[in-house]
Every structure is written in structure tokens, then in C-alpha cells.
Amino acid sequence: MTTSTAPADPNLPVLDRDRIPRLREALSAADFTADGCLELLGATAYAALARSETVPALRATRGGSPLETLVRLFLLQQPVPYERAAAALPVDDCLADGWLSRAGGEVRALVDVRPYANEVAGADSADAWVVSDLGCAVGGAGGIGAAGTATGVDRRDLVLGVGGASTTLAGITVRRPVREALDLGAGSGVQALHVARHAGRVTATDLNPRALHFTRLTVALSGFDNVGTAQGSLYEPVQDRRFDLIVSNPPFVISPVGRLTYRDGGMPGDDLCHRLVREAADHLEPGGYCQLLANWQHIRGEDWHDRLAGWVAGTGLDAWVVQREVQDVAQYAELWLRDAGDHRVGAEGPEDPEEARARYNRRYDAWLDAFESAKVEGIGFGWITLRASGAERPAVQVEEWPHSVEQPLGPHIERWFARQDFLRSRDDADLLTARYRLSAEVVQEQVGAPGAEDPEHVILRQNRGMRRATKVDTVGAGFTGVCDGTLAAGDIVDAIAHLLGEDRVVLRDRVPQSLRLLVEQGFVEPATEAG
Numbered sequence: 001m002t003t004s005t006a007p008a009d010p011n012l013p014v015l016d017r018d019r020i021p022r023l024r025e026a027l028s029a030a031d032f033t034a035d036g037c038l039e040l041l042g043a044t045a046y047a048a049l050a051r052s053e054t055v056p057a058l059r060a061t062r063g064g065s066p067l068e069t070l071v072r073l074f075l076l077q078q079p080v081p082y083e084r085a086a087a088a089l090p091v092d093d094c095l096a097d098g099w100l101s102r103a104g105g106e107v108r109a110l111v112d113v114r115p116y117a118n119e120v121a122g123a124d125s126a127d128a129w130v131v132s133d134l135g136c137a138v139g140g141a142g143g144i145g146a147a148g149t150a151t152g153v154d155r156r157d158l159v160l161g162v163g164g165a166s167t168t169l170a171g172i173t174v175r176r177p178v179r180e181a182l183d184l185g186a187g188s189g190v191q192a193l194h195v196a197r198h199a200g201r202v203t204a205t206d207l208n209p210r211a212l213h214f215t216r217l218t219v220a221l222s223g224f225d226n227v228g229t230a231q232g233s234l235y236e237p238v239q240d241r242r243f244d245l246i247v248s249n250p251p252f253v254i255s256p257v258g259r260l261t262y263r264d265g266g267m268p269g270d271d272l273c274h275r276l277v278r279e280a281a282d283h284l285e286p287g288g289y290c291q292l293l294a295n296w297q298h299i300r301g302e303d304w305h306d307r308l309a310g311w312v313a314g315t316g317l318d319a320w321v322v323q324r325e326v327q328d329v330a331q332y333a334e335l336w337l338r339d340a341g342d343h344r345v346g347a348e349g350p351e352d353p354e355e356a357r358a359r360y361n362r363r364y365d366a367w368l369d370a371f372e373s374a375k376v377e378g379i380g381f382g383w384i385t386l387r388a389s390g391a392e393r394p395a396v397q398v399e400e401w402p403h404s405v406e407q408p409l410g411p412h413i414e415r416w417f418a419r420q421d422f423l424r425s426r427d428d429a430d431l432l433t434a435r436y437r438l439s440a441e442v443v444q445e446q447v448g449a450p451g452a453e454d455p456e457h458v459i460l461r462q463n464r465g466m467r468r469a470t471k472v473d474t475v476g477a478g479f480t481g482v483c484d485g486t487l488a489a490g491d492i493v494d495a496i497a498h499l500l501g502e503d504r505v506v507l508r509d510r511v512p513q514s515l516r517l518l519v520e521q522g523f524v525e526p527a528t529e530a531g
Contacts, residue, residue, distance in 0.1 A: 004097075007213040011153050013098040013111060013131075015213070020220050022090045023099070024129075027113075027221075030066035030088055033127045034117035037075070040067055049075065074113040077134055079106040111214075112136065113221070114161055116193065128222040131214050132161030132188040155340075159188050159214045160262050165293055166190040169249045171407035172383050174289050174414045178244035182283070184234070184276070184292075185250040187262060189215030189227070195247060196224040204229045205237045208261045234272070235279050242285045248292040250276060253336055254379060256370035260340060269374055270296045274311050277384060281315040284388040290317075291385045291413075298326065298378040305398045312396050318389045318417060321398040323382040332379045333367035387417050395420035405466055412465035412522065419519055422526050428512035432490035435527040436515075438483045440464060442523055460523050468521050474500070475507065476514055485527030489515060 004016040030036075038046050045056035054076050061068040061076070066088035072078040073085065085091045085100065085107045094100040100107045112135070116128040136158050169191060179200045183192040186204035192215055195202050204215045204227055212229040219227040230237035251265045252273050258266035265272030273294035280290040298304050304323070312319040327335065337343060342360050370376075389395075395417075426434070441463040448456040458477040461469040472480070478496045479489070493511050497504040518524045 005213075005216060007210070009153075009210050009213070010098075011110070012210065012213050013217060014096075015216050015220055016093075016097055017220065019090070019093045019097060021223075022093060024221055024223060026066075026089045027070065027115075027129065028127055030070055032067055032070040032074075032115055034115045036067060037071060037115055040071065073100070073107070073109045077109055077112070079103075079108045081105055082107055109134065111217075112161055116162065116190075116222075128193055129218065130161050130188055130190055130193065131217040131221060133158045133214075136160040153210075156259060156261055157208055157210050158260065158262060159208065159211045161188050162190055165249050168383070168407075169247060169291065169293050170194050172385070172409045172413060173247055173291050174245070174385075174410045175408075176414070178288075180241075180243045180285075181245040181247070182238060182241075182243045183215075184246060184248040186215045186229070187211050187249065189218035191247045191249060192219055192227050193222055193224070195245065196227050199245065200226065202227040203238060203241075203243075205232060207231070207233050211262070234275060235283055238283065240282075242283055242288070244285050244288045246280060246283060246288070246290040246292075248276060248290075250292060250294070252293060252295045254295050254297060254332075254376075255336060256366045263336070263339070269376075270294070273384075277311045277319075277386065278315060280386050281317050281388065284317070284386070286388055286390055288388050289385060290387075291383065293383050294381075296323075296380045296382075297374065297376045298380060300375040300377050304380060308398045309396055312386070312394070315386075316388070316390075316394060318387040318391065318395045318420060319397070320385045320413065320416060321382065321396075322384075323380045323398075323400040324402060325381045326378045326400075327381075328378050329368060329371040329376060333364055333371075337363060337367070385413055385417075389417070389421065391421070391424060393424055395424060401466065403467060406464050409465060415525070416520075416522065419522065419526070423516055423519060428509075431512045431515055432493065432508060433488055435485050435488055436483050436519070436524040437485040437527045438480055439522055439525050442480070444477065444480070460518075462522065465522065468523075470517070470521065470523065472514070472518075475511065476518070479511070479515075480518070480524060483524050 004014050006014050041049065041057050041060045045060045048056045057071065057076055058078070061071050064084055069080050069084045069088040072080050082091065082102065082105050091100065091107065095102055095107070098110055101110055112132045114130050114132070116130050133153060173194065175198055177198050181195045181199035181202045183189075183195060183202060183204040186192050186206045188211065189204060192202050192204040196219060204212065206212050206215070209231055212231055215227070215229055250272060251261065251263050253263040253265065254270055255264045258264040273292070273296060276292055276294075284290055296304065296308060299307065308321050337360065342363055439462070443461050443463060445459040445461055446457070447459060458472050458474075459469055460472055460480060461467075475496055478499075479492055482492055489511070490508060493507055494504050497507045519526065
């Protein structure tokens with residue numbers, strides 16, 4: 001039985017399952033963890049490293065301890081003396097397997113190995129590490145514009161490490177025990193690393209075979225053995241298989257050409273994200289979730305809410321689509337041109353500044369030409385959660401929410417879908433027979449002129465989750481003020497009608513509409529139904 005996996009790309013480390021535990025033990029023993037690196041570097045140097053500024057971190061790692069050596073090797077991508085590397089790592093194993101290279105008396109890292117915080121990885125005690133190409137992690141010493149040049153890797157096939165999109169998706173994912181999970185477009189395996197904590201089996205797919213090898217390195221180095229890989233585009237590698245959870249940080253960038261596999265979908269416009277949504281129903285078990293990040297086009301003359309709702313229509317899936325940001329076409333093109341390093345002189349080999357600028361302008365023009373041809377006025381970015389509820393009337397919510405949220409949102413998202421089940425199964429009369437509790441961390445604010453006897457407005461505000469706010473009238477304020485799960489909603493409404501001198505029947509007819517909104521947005525949660 002073989003214990004090692006050699007990648008087709010000679011630039012990648014061999015995965016030796018006998019030796020990789022020794023590497024993991026060495027990293028742990030040196031405290032090469034997120035907490036350990038923060039303690040060593042200090043807040044200032046750690047924050048600077050996240051901006052790809054290495055000087056403060058270099059100053060903080062001049063002592064030669066095993067942890068300082070590992071930070072210099074893997075985070076700063078600096079050469080270190082062989083003797084220091086040998087004191088921190090099983091260095092000969094790492095040289096033999098291609099984690100390191102040696103030139104004279106020094107060794108260098110051939111891949112980025114980055115500690116991943118325990119609480120982010122979902123682990124109670126074990127540490128985790130993400131392996132990616134040099135210069136392709138947030139805070140990478142070289143930056144994506146220079147990545148691949150040292151090892152000769154084609155920039156099209158580069159594999160990124162942990163980034164903002166990765167952590168966003170990890171934060172919104174519903175975390176519950178599942179039997180089978182799919183990480184579609186796995187990259188370096190960040191999502192697979194998360195899901196492996198609560199899934200019996202994870203399948204990680206990617207079009208790029210280098211990405212799949214990085215995924216195997218990431219999960220093996222982090223101590224997981226329940227992740228398998230399969231190469232191919234979208235759902236092709238899993239054919240007719242179904243999953244309890246699908247997560248995807250796909251190559252969602254809407255670009256005129258598919259230059260970089262890790263980000264460019266290679267399909268016209270936002271077709272890749274559209275297909276991911278449309279085909280999810282064929283791969284979800286009953287009750288299963290599909291959660292992905294996406295970009296979508298704002299087309300001239302079309303309402304983007306209707307357009308995104310159209311992606312889901314007819315699938316039979318519940319959907320919650322949240323647009324977090326919109327960029328105009330120029331901003332969007334500039335963002336991703338800079339991501340590729342196109343603004344840098346020498347990004348594609350020796351060239352003078354005028355040639356570099358001309359190349360940048362040609363590519364900028366190509367992006368704007370493509371958007372103009374497709375009548376695109378802006379690009380939206382956000383997240384999409386789908387659920388196979390089996391409901392005859394699927395709940396579909398498409399909204400814009402550019403405001404701050406509290407991560408992790410996974411528990412709040414799961415409760416949102418549970419509330420949809422509750423609301424669609426009850427008519428107005430049923431709503432009034434149920435009992436409700438005020439959700440945690442909801443506060444009431446009164447707004448009015450100083451000295452006024454009564455407030456002009458009463459605002460309910462959530463301090464957790466989506467951090468929504470809504471204006472309520474006197475009835476709404478009174479209702480939520482006594483909403484502790486002991487009384488049926490109808491009994492509370494009757495008491496309010498008596499206090500205000502209003503007709504209880506009229507008030508009972510009016511309250512369900514606002515009650516549905518309070519439940520849907522999570523200001524109150526269903527408790528138990530009245531007997």
C-alpha cells in the first residue's frame with residue numbers, strides 16, 4: 001500500500017502520509033500557529049504582514065528560535081541557514097518531499113504554509129495549516145503580481161491561500177453534522193478544512209489539478225483523513241451524487257478572458273454562478289444546503305432583484321440572496337487588473353514602463369468593451385444560500401445589505417430558513433395562536449425631540465447577526481416588550497387593544513402582517529404553540 005502521493009507538477013511537494021505527521025508535530029512544537037505567530041510578531045507587525053509589508057516581521061524574527069525560523073521560511077519566504085531549519089523541522093524529509101529547497105548552506109520554502117486560527121477552523125484543540133503557492137496568501141511576502149516567477153509555475157494555474165472571500169464563506173456556512181459534503185472549487189482546501197470538522201465525508205473538486213493537490217496537502221497537514229478529491233468543472237466530477245451540504249467559493253470573476261483559473265469562470269458574464277445555482281437542486285439531499293459566493297451583472301433595463309430571483313425560479317429551492325456590494329464597471333475592472341498584477345512593471349517579464357502601461361490599457365479596454373457589449377452597468381457581489389426544503393411554495397428573498405454584520409452568520413442563516421418553514425405553514429389565525437420570544441440582543445430605541453412626552457419613533461435594533469433595525473408603532477413596541485414565550489400572540493394583542501381602547505377584532509386583523517415581518521427578520525422567534 002502506497003503512503004505517498006506525487007503530484008504531476010514537479011513544483012509541488014509530495015504528500016507522504018508517513019512523514020507529514022512529523023512535519024505537523026514540528027509545527028505544533030514550535031507554536032507555529034495563528035496565536036503563536038501573533039504573540040511573536042506583535043499586533044503591529046502582524047497587521048503589516050496582512051498588508052504584504054514584511055519589514056516589521058523581519059525585525060521581530062531576528063532571534064533564531066524555531067518559531068522565528070518557521071515564520072521567516074513560510075510566511076516571509078526568506079532563506080534560513082540549514083542548521084536553523086534542522087532545529088525547527090524534519091528538514092531532510094522536507095527537502096526530499098519538496099517542501100523546501102537547498103542552495104549551499106541555506107534552505108528556502110517552495111510553498112506557503114500558513115497557520116489557520118483554531119476558532120476559524122472550527123476545531124476545539126487541534127491547529128490547522130493552509131498550503132498554497134508562494135505569494136498567493138493574504139499577507140504573502142511577494143504578492144500575487146510576482147507569484148510563480150521563482151518556481152516557474154504558470155500564473156494561470158496558481159493556487160491561492162486564505163483570503164477575505166474564504167473567511168466570509170466559512171462564516172456564513174451552516175455548521176451542523178452532515179453525512180456527505182461537497183467543496184466545489186476547493187482551491188487550497190480552506191472550505192474542505194472547515195467542513196471536515198462536521199461532515200462524515202467531504203468531496204473536494206476543482207478544475208485545476210494543482211489545486212486538488214494543495215487541498216490534499218492542507219487537510220493532511222492539518223490531520224484530517226475524511227476528504228477525497230475529484231477533478232472537473234462545476235458538478236461534473238460528482239455526476240448524480242447528492243450531498244447534505246455544498247459550499248463553493250467559485251471562480252466568480254466576470255472577465256473578458258479566462259486568464260487565471262483560481263478566479264475567472266471562463267464562461268460569458270455571470271453564467272458560471274447562474275449554473276451553480278440552477279444545478280444545485282440535482283445534487284442536494286432533502287433538507288440540504290448549498291452556500292456560495294457570487295458576482296452578478298446589473299444589466300441596463302433589468303431589475304437585479306428580479307434577475308437573481310429568476311436564477312432560482314423553478315428549482316424548488318428556498319433561497320436567500322444577499323448583495324453586499326456593487327461596483328461600477330470601471331472600479332470592477334481596476335480591482336481585478338490589480339489583483340492580477342497588471343498594473344506592475346515587469347509583471348510578465350522584462351519590459352519598459354511604456355510597454356507595461358500600454359498592456360494595462362489594452363486589457364482595461366477589453367473589460368470595458370465586454371461590459372458595454374453586454375449592457376452591464378455594475379457588478380454585484382454577495383452570497384447565496386439555497387435549501388432543498390421540499391416546500392410547494394419555496395421562500396425566495398433577494399435583498400441588498402451593505403451594512404456591517406456579525407460573523408459567524410451560519411447559525412443566523414439556519415434560523416432564517418427555519419422561520420420560513422414556520423411562516424409558510426401558518427395563516428394569520430395560526431400566527432396569533434403561537435407564542436414568541438424576543439430574540440437575543442434586540443434593543444429598543446426611542447427617537448424624538450428632547451423633552452417631548454412621547455417619542456416620534458420606536459426602533460428595534462439587533463446587535464447580533466445581520467444587525468437589522470426596524471421602526472415599530474405603539475402596538476409593535478408593546479407586543480415585543482412582553483414577548484417572553486408565555487402568552488399566545490393573540491392574547492397579547494387583546495391586552496394591548498384593551499389598554500389602547502381599540503377594537504380587538506380590528507387589531508387582530510392588522511397585527512399578523514407586521515408580525516410576519518418581525519418573525520421573518522428575526523426580531524422575534526417562535527417559541528411554542530398555544531395548546
